[in-house]
Amino acid sequence: LCPDAQARPPAQYAAGPAAGGLFDPMLTSDALALCTSDASWLQAMLDVEAALALAGSDCGLVPDGAAEAIGRCCAAERFDPSDLGRQGRLGANPVIPLVAQLRNAAEAEMPGAGDFVHLGATSQDILDTAGMLVVRAASAVTLAELGRLAAGAAKLAAAHRATVMSGRTLLQQAVPTTFGLKAAGWLVAVLDASEILDHVVSERLAVQLAGAAGTLASLGDAGPAVVTALGSRLRLATPTIGWHSDRTRLAEVANAFAIAAATSGKIALDVSLLMQTEVGEAFEPAAPGRGSSSAMPQKRNPALSAAALACARLAAASAGLFLGSMIQEHERGVGWLQAEWPALTDLMRRAGTAVGLMADVLSGLEVDTAAMAANLAASGGLAMAENVVAQLSKRLPPGQAKRVVEEACLAVRAAGAGSRLDSEVLARLPDGHGVAAGELAAWVDPATYTGSAEWLVDKALERLTLQRARARHPGGSS
Amino acid sequence: LCPDAQARPPAQYAAGPAAGGLFDPMLTSDALALCTSDASWLQAMLDVEAALALAGSDCGLVPDGAAEAIGRCCAAERFDPSDLGRQGRLGANPVIPLVAQLRNAAEAEMPGAGDFVHLGATSQDILDTAGMLVVRAASAVTLAELGRLAAGAAKLAAAHRATVMSGRTLLQQAVPTTFGLKAAGWLVAVLDASEILDHVVSERLAVQLAGAAGTLASLGDAGPAVVTALGSRLRLATPTIGWHSDRTRLAEVANAFAIAAATSGKIALDVSLLMQTEVGEAFEPAAPGRGSSSAMPQKRNPALSAAALACARLAAASAGLFLGSMIQEHERGVGWLQAEWPALTDLMRRAGTAVGLMADVLSGLEVDTAAMAANLAASGGLAMAENVVAQLSKRLPPGQAKRVVEEACLAVRAAGAGSRLDSEVLARLPDGHGVAAGELAAWVDPATYTGSAEWLVDKALERLTLQRARARHPGGSS
Amino acid sequence: LCPDAQARPPAQYAAGPAAGGLFDPMLTSDALALCTSDASWLQAMLDVEAALALAGSDCGLVPDGAAEAIGRCCAAERFDPSDLGRQGRLGANPVIPLVAQLRNAAEAEMPGAGDFVHLGATSQDILDTAGMLVVRAASAVTLAELGRLAAGAAKLAAAHRATVMSGRTLLQQAVPTTFGLKAAGWLVAVLDASEILDHVVSERLAVQLAGAAGTLASLGDAGPAVVTALGSRLRLATPTIGWHSDRTRLAEVANAFAIAAATSGKIALDVSLLMQTEVGEAFEPAAPGRGSSSAMPQKRNPALSAAALACARLAAASAGLFLGSMIQEHERGVGWLQAEWPALTDLMRRAGTAVGLMADVLSGLEVDTAAMAANLAASGGLAMAENVVAQLSKRLPPGQAKRVVEEACLAVRAAGAGSRLDSEVLARLPDGHGVAAGELAAWVDPATYTGSAEWLVDKALERLTLQRARARHPGGSS
């Protein structure tokens, strides 16, 4: 039976091996390795050639049986990627030797069928369309990982909706927040990243069939019909016109994946900072050997977060290529195509892997709520200074409240551990201030000063619910 | 009357001077200079402070008259940007001194009003929200320029729908195309860039009001209501939660502008290549002194395209910052905010300017259709080799057609000017081929081999019509 | 007297104003603003034109008196940068209108002199050579700032040679180090950055005079002599051949400045981390208002470090342009020149400013040695686990030492504050281990385990001494 590209589930370019090599496994999850492997790429190219023959047949350009014969040859295992890659050096392009071999195979399968291989296409048509199939597969995996990451963040947001901890700005303790709100912040960023990637994948993946210079001339009048048939068979949109040298959609795809990676990087950085020895508020899930050091037995390194950060930074560096590649010459430029697809493949590997790593982290994150409380308490109430000023301003003349609190803050800092903001403020209040010590003690209680944190957590969780509902019923009105 | 931010038309942060300085005018159009100037930024910050006071009043947090008093002080001309900038060094942030001065002014305007300045906000709230207003203004200008650029491309596409010229891939003549299709390619890219920018501006510009660490604590229970009121007054969306350290939307904005710039850069490169002395198929519109050289009187340099390319490359380099800045610490990171807004301001200047420059170019492009025909003819029919193979394949055994044409191509190349592909093919045909010389001459006529070029031009023009209609009736079903 | 470019001290393109505007002062020190201002650029261009006339005179191409007349006109204050900038739009280049105005001025000064303005030069010759003069000025300032930064680091390294603190890897406490070694690490990086910048400035700044397309044809046979004379008058090296489209040296200059910026960024990040509320081991020097928050009176933000980090990141983003601009067309490319010099000017501003900011920070850094000791002690000796394993390995069978210590580490972590590694180890030692409790207590004393830290501090300080000596006697053998 002919391998019908339509029958292949979108995320299953999975003929290749899992991640291998000395460094790659650290930066490539098995899921991403599978769907972006050389074998997957090769199968994607062959799926395009098979679908193209069928599209030609749909339009009456290919005789009965030939498309099926070609399709029977379009199995990745019949070709050797490295052989194609090495032959591809001659034309800076592995499609040329692939087409030659496929033509021979089809001819052997059914005499005359070889002439109908690669109908009306140029190499870049095959590469670009196959690339879109690989992007779709990698997106599906990455969106699933983003879903897992969102679930992890949401679970933490819900569980720690009211767990008071210190908010930190410019790496300084600022005012209290809740760990739930922090996790809700991660969640919203992940939902955004999902929607951005989903939008690009839904709207911007398109078939490429434009022929030698964009006119589809070798298909005579049938060009547009073949393009539509090809798109339909591969479930890819038909673009207004070919995009050989309009690389906008690649820049969008690259940016969407890089945003997913950077979102994971943000979470990874936060987890690393929470794991700091002096902070110790949350930890990557423990596993035998994970995060250990070759020299220091006490160490518990943020190993998954480190890998995720590395992925995010590599993805960001790669993304820079695609704005450059938008500026290329005439109907097809020189030397961009050869850079684009390898770079995008790597970028997608890094992005999906970063997301997956942080999904692992959040789903098992160990939270130390006692440490959160202790760190907040350790400052002697300094983190509540904003509130004390606000409360005091109701009792004292304008300006005076702030001045008193500032002086008290300096005193607490100078005195160090054990000193408290409320006592120092009390000691500085003018006569007849009418503020009870108990009142002051309440004003420096962080639990009273988390503002709308819980309300915001709920909003973020509602948005997850909404996104999930929409994902289940994509046809519904929005 | 209080300056109501709502009353300010979106693209009119235009109090500043036109582009000045030694290099800036080359890289900044006056339109972009106006809406992104220091004066515009300052007014945007003041509009946020004014709207915040009104929002506080809406929610019952600000006494009667105070918001109006604050609003009366929120006029850029009352403040000195350089003074604020220099004072801003202390806190790495010009908002701190601005708030102090505004507080004093409001207090002078109405005693007690100073206490209601900057209600519940942190400096970054003002900077981020003001930034969104500046982005909106710069987007409006840039979208208008994109509209002008689309119009220029569309005019060329329609006028030259059937003007035959050489398609060029890897800088080689490939097969014929029409200049209309080339211009339609530009048009589609510009429409895409418009839609991308419009999507980001419509969907992702949001108010920022989150307070010291994201909880809105200093507003008590009123936080969410004030956020909504502020967003409503400034016509900015209310985000799920604050985005102090979730910089996704900045990365999206930066990428959308950089895509607009790169799209202009693509067109600029094509125009530069068409203007090549040896090609000479199209020229930037002439103007006294434009494109002249300080040394060579015969030169007609692609001066506007050069400036547009410079802008596009600068924009691309800047865009790299924003994926990095997504990875920042906790509730607000260290040293990203200070980089983001200046970088984005420059990026928007470059992008809008690049688009405007190329709109000027396309609207007056001088097209030399005779040169197009001559360049295509000069190759002696080589550009028609694909077609000759296709036609001949119907008459000769498989493989033989391609071999004959390849040999003929080599012969034409070797013989040089005056030699023709049809004659060389004819000389190589096997006995009894049954191909008439007239047939062959027709096969090498480029006008017969533009495939679906005209059909594709029409599709592109229809899309422009659609986009314009949608812009006029944004509320209509899509 | 004619303004002799040679007489101008290298770092004194200082006619311009100090940093102004709303955001610029935060990212541009006054020193850098002065030497890279529009006025400085303009004067540099005029210095090149003046020196070119003199060089022409040296070679007998310019009649007596004409070079002097031209020189008298070469004063920046006689020209309006914004007027030139706006006129420069026509040719994407402000030199064309400058030359026209200068020619008129020279002609008015001495009839006939106008013909000898811009002798044999093309606009890019003036721009590139002037750029090199501006680079030299900015380098001199930046090298001085690097010297100041090195001095600050050295002072800390010497003072805290033996101040024990926790070394931190992957943000975890690792093993002890000394603050002196940390500062010595900064010092070595700064010395490297200095040497890299000094190397580029010494070896790679070169005059540009190549004429319309690199042949110097309009100077007849005198071309090379004029180039040499011009280089000599401006104290710039004579390149092997012109570098209109060989932009290697710009990439080197950009990278050298970006490295200086990143080095400052590294120190800024470390200072920010040391200032963390939970760490509190070192602080930016206090100044009224510095690092304060608009909302939180207790805050002491790393404001200078934040600005330095912003500068470093902006510099890194800009640096990306210059590898791209190396790949340009033929004798001069399209649209790179217009991007290069503005981008490099900004990059140099950011780099020099970042260095200067961190020099300010280190020269007044407040170090809390008690906090360093306390943070190290707080882990109950965990940071000494490596040492305990090493010591114990001498007494126990291989493998057993590590296992015992690992279990003890887990116990300390589990028990939390108050628990100590030595007790936990002792409790787990096998019978007859022969380890005295006092021995164990000594093994967990961080002061005994700083290895070669002090020796390494001395090496770093020696290198500073050596670099300073070399700077004083640059002619000496190395």
Added chain:
Amino acid sequence: LCPDAQARPPAQYAAGPAAGGLFDPMLTSDALALCTSDASWLQAMLDVEAALALAGSDCGLVPDGAAEAIGRCCAAERFDPSDLGRQGRLGANPVIPLVAQLRNAAEAEMPGAGDFVHLGATSQDILDTAGMLVVRAASAVTLAELGRLAAGAAKLAAAHRATVMSGRTLLQQAVPTTFGLKAAGWLVAVLDASEILDHVVSERLAVQLAGAAGTLASLGDAGPAVVTALGSRLRLATPTIGWHSDRTRLAEVANAFAIAAATSGKIALDVSLLMQTEVGEAFEPAAPGRGSSSAMPQKRNPALSAAALACARLAAASAGLFLGSMIQEHERGVGWLQAEWPALTDLMRRAGTAVGLMADVLSGLEVDTAAMAANLAASGGLAMAENVVAQLSKRLPPGQAKRVVEEACLAVRAAGAGSRLDSEVLARLPDGHGVAAGELAAWVDPATYTGSAEWLVDKALERLTLQRARARHPGGSS
């Protein structure tokens, strides 16, 4: 016998396979694939471990025979890179499992030897030092390719010292130059790139041995001695102090390779432009199948240049990582190490490959001197306008010469093919101008107007001679 790292020639980390895979061979030459393969990396790590044991032995820390036993185990073929890579996920680092396996192997080889594996080192020490060995190997290959590229450029420069062609600026014909000077420009850029890479490799490759946090504490007092011994055995410099989080040298290495890549990219772009159908002045060497199209038999694509450009752009994008990675936390940052070495490996592959590709191109470049002459002649002398103005200025009043020539240029452009500048000028000269038609014809002869082109070619060739001499006698005075 123990594998002595010193005995391994610097460029021979060549145990791995040649380039394989679908895309890699296009972007990776076999030479670069060999010296940067996983097998090479693994052997480099093992060489470091072997040398470390010997260095420990040199310093009396390792008992007799143990270092040799360890060394016998340090053969890449005894380990499985993918197994290490997958185990390395736990610690974000393949060195941890490698050390564990090596320890077991050494213990099996000689009981007790296992304890002396990885003496005083942390994983990053091994990775960084091994990385330096791989850099050295890749540099040696790349420098050899640069030598080959220089030789190709030099041959062209010498052969075409006086071959007149059009100089082109902003893609316009400017004034004449010689192809020799163009090639000399390539040569000088290649010599610069060589010197930059050679400088970095000679001066900045350094051993890394700093221990857990930079103090070498686990080596007691012997730390510095072991570092020196290790450096000596591996022929790597001893750094002032460790560089775990001072990544300046990586940024320098990355930039040096990226500059080599960009230099190749510049040449590749020029070759692509010279190969343009309408220009046709030079061509990549022909080879069966090279540069052919899958659709168009007449095509001769710049396939090698396209691959080189792709490599150069990928290298430039990667280089951006390294300025970011300089800004990392404390004694070792989070998630940079994991990105750096994979990125640098790819960058080196791309750079060396780009250089090698262009060496292939230049060594066989087909030059069409007739086309060069014809293209220059085709403009009817416009390219000589600068000269005509200069000559005429000696006869006419100032200003008039330029005006006459400008009008004549416009007339030539308007009239098109066949029209000539000299006739048009003659027709416009005022009465009694005294200019003979023959004089004018001479003024528009490009061969008379190549200025110092040949002299500059000689200078460039002399520099190559000098560089080669220096390479042969590196110890000589310079």
